[in-house]
Amino acid sequence: MGKIAFLFAGQGAQHPGMGQALYQASPAARQALDASEQVRPGTLKQCFQGPEEELTLTLNTQPCLFAVDYACAAAARERGIEPDCLAGFSLGEVAAAAFGGVFSFEEGMRLVMRRAQLMQDCAQAHPGAMLAVLRLSPAQVEEICRQAGQAYPVNYNCPGQTVVACAREVAEQVSQLAAAQRGRALPLKVSGAFHSPWMEEAGRGLAAYLADMTLSQPSLPLYANATAQPYGQDGRQAAGLLARQVYSPVRWQDTLERMAQAGVDTFVEVGAGTTLSGLVRKTLPQAAVYNVSDPQSLEQAWEGIVHGA
Numbered sequence: 001m002g003k004i005a006f007l008f009a010g011q012g013a014q015h016p017g018m019g020q021a022l023y024q025a026s027p028a029a030r031q032a033l034d035a036s037e038q039v040r041p042g043t044l045k046q047c048f049q050g051p052e053e054e055l056t057l058t059l060n061t062q063p064c065l066f067a068v069d070y071a072c073a074a075a076a077r078e079r080g081i082e083p084d085c086l087a088g089f090s091l092g093e094v095a096a097a098a099f100g101g102v103f104s105f106e107e108g109m110r111l112v113m114r115r116a117q118l119m120q121d122c123a124q125a126h127p128g129a130m131l132a133v134l135r136l137s138p139a140q141v142e143e144i145c146r147q148a149g150q151a152y153p154v155n156y157n158c159p160g161q162t163v164v165a166c167a168r169e170v171a172e173q174v175s176q177l178a179a180a181q182r183g184r185a186l187p188l189k190v191s192g193a194f195h196s197p198w199m200e201e202a203g204r205g206l207a208a209y210l211a212d213m214t215l216s217q218p219s220l221p222l223y224a225n226a227t228a229q230p231y232g233q234d235g236r237q238a239a240g241l242l243a244r245q246v247y248s249p250v251r252w253q254d255t256l257e258r259m260a261q262a263g264v265d266t267f268v269e270v271g272a273g274t275t276l277s278g279l280v281r282k283t284l285p286q287a288a289v290y291n292v293s294d295p296q297s298l299e300q301a302w303e304g305i306v307h308g309a
Helices: 020-025 027-039 043-049 058-079 091-099 105-125 138-148 168-180 197-210 235-245 252-261 275-283 295-306
Strands: 003-008 085-088 128-134 151-158 161-167 184-187 264-270 288-292
Touching (some): 020 027, 020 295, 027 043, 058 105, 058 295, 085 252, 138 151, 138 161, 138 168, 197 235
Parallel strands (some): 003 085
Antiparallel strands (some): 151 161
């Protein structure tokens, strides 16, 4: 077997009940989630009980997902699954950075709280939508954005799937343009036009916040959304990548392909949902793919990875 990558889930994967079963079954997960409650009281209730409308608000989604992502990774490591490299999708990159030792869990939790506030402020100032455009090439989606105006390709997820961030008033036009080319556009469960130029103010605010933090070199190769390349050794570079990420496209397909080129053949999605697992399968059909979101999936991953089941 080659190398193992942990992939940390991003916004849109949230659902009431996430993390609860692992909280009860894994001491490592419980420790992380209890720590999140200490930093941000009410996190466990939102994770475990919702309601969904409350959990979907960016201000709540990001810290809750950060805590659950980290807890799932901690449970996997506790069980004996050790990654060789890390990546996270959007918000998941912050969880990956915390897990990789760029900053502590508590510092990461506070960073995510600030990130969520900044991004929600931008979303309220510039109301927008996000749509996953399926069955079209990135070049086709880029042309659709040019035709629609006020639309940007922001997540290059996998072959045949590119996410568009746009002003709300052009979302229907984006869908129609995609349909005209035999594509399909699906609205995403998010509350803003993330990773677009409308988030630049959030990026500046995040850069100012990060300037007061001490960041360390990752303990494992950590791939950045904005570049699809591993972080360097300079903590300031990490700060720049994390700030830039909120208004830059997520180059996820490139990230997965570069991990494979570096010897990764096993991917473990940690956190709520299985969205990233699906993207790996579409990008790298020969890869082994697992997810860890509850005790059952953790045991399945452990059996498959440790025993080759």
